[in-house]
Amino acid sequence: RINVSPFIKLNENKILYGNQVVNNSLKFWERLIYGEFPFQLSKQSLIQKALNSIHRDIDLELEKDAEEKAIKILGKDNVEARISNFKRLSPNYNKNESCGEIDLLCINRNTFQIFVLDAKNINVKISLYQMRQNIDEFYKGEKSYYSKLMKKKKFIEDNKSEILNHFNITEHKDWKVKEGFITSSYLFAKYFAGIKVDFVLLEELDGFLNN
Numbered sequence: 001r002i003n004v005s006p007f008i009k010l011n012e013n014k015i016l017y018g019n020q021v022v023n024n025s026l027k028f029w030e031r032l033i034y035g036e037f038p039f040q041l042s043k044q045s046l047i048q049k050a051l052n053s054i055h056r057d058i059d060l061e062l063e064k065d066a067e068e069k070a071i072k073i074l075g076k077d078n079v080e081a082r083i084s085n086f087k088r089l090s091p092n093y094n095k096n097e098s099c100g101e102i103d104l105l106c107i108n109r110n111t112f113q114i115f116v117l118d119a120k121n122i123n124v125k126i127s128l129y130q131m132r133q134n135i136d137e138f139y140k141g142e143k144s145y146y147s148k149l150m151k152k153k154k155f156i157e158d159n160k161s162e163i164l165n166h167f168n169i170t171e172h173k174d175w176k177v178k179e180g181f182i183t184s185s186y187l188f189a190k191y192f193a194g195i196k197v198d199f200v201l202l203e204e205l206d207g208f209l210n211n
Helices: 019-034 046-074 128-139 145-158 160-166 202-209
Strands: 079-083 102-108 113-120 176-183 198-201
Touching: 046 079, 046 102, 046 113, 046 202, 113 145, 113 160, 128 145, 145 160, 145 176, 176 202, 198 202
Parallel strands: 113 176, 176 198
Antiparallel strands: 079 102, 102 113
16 A cells, blocks of 8 residues: 555655555654654763754743743642752752752742642653653652652752741641652653652643642
8 A cells, every 4th residue: 555655666866655654754863853862872962962952942941831831720829840959949058959950849828838840841752661661760769850850859848937927927836748750741651550750741731739
């Protein structure tokens, strides 16, 4: 069938490709736009460095979009984003805390909740190996995304009064800390039964923050 055939050779210089093969090829290579290369590259290669730069830009875009949306939902005075210098929150903190940068920290004054959120822009892959890899990078080991998120949650819980003071909250008794991941697409790690943590699409952030 012409539509699915790899190619039909017309003569020595011309090859007719099937429509489906062309479409699949375009999908294969468009991954470059999202900072991903279909084959393994050296970490020092110029292409890999360019892809890393693209991916960082996309990550930052998701973080900024999440911040803007949270501000619309909760108000500017209730949102802090991309916290790498913790002295922004209190002069009593170190500039760099061991929990690492917090992508989004916000409060809902009506529900007495503090939200600690990590933005994760990860390309969706569908092979069994890639599904397993996606689950492992979120949950396996101390360097997993989940472990890092829980360190951030613990830091906020241990310093809850100081954090609430930063947001000009004087009553600290009933406040709870809620953690989660903000994503741009559904990820396989969301459905892993071993650990319960919230995965929130950017467009679902309103319902999550107001729940």
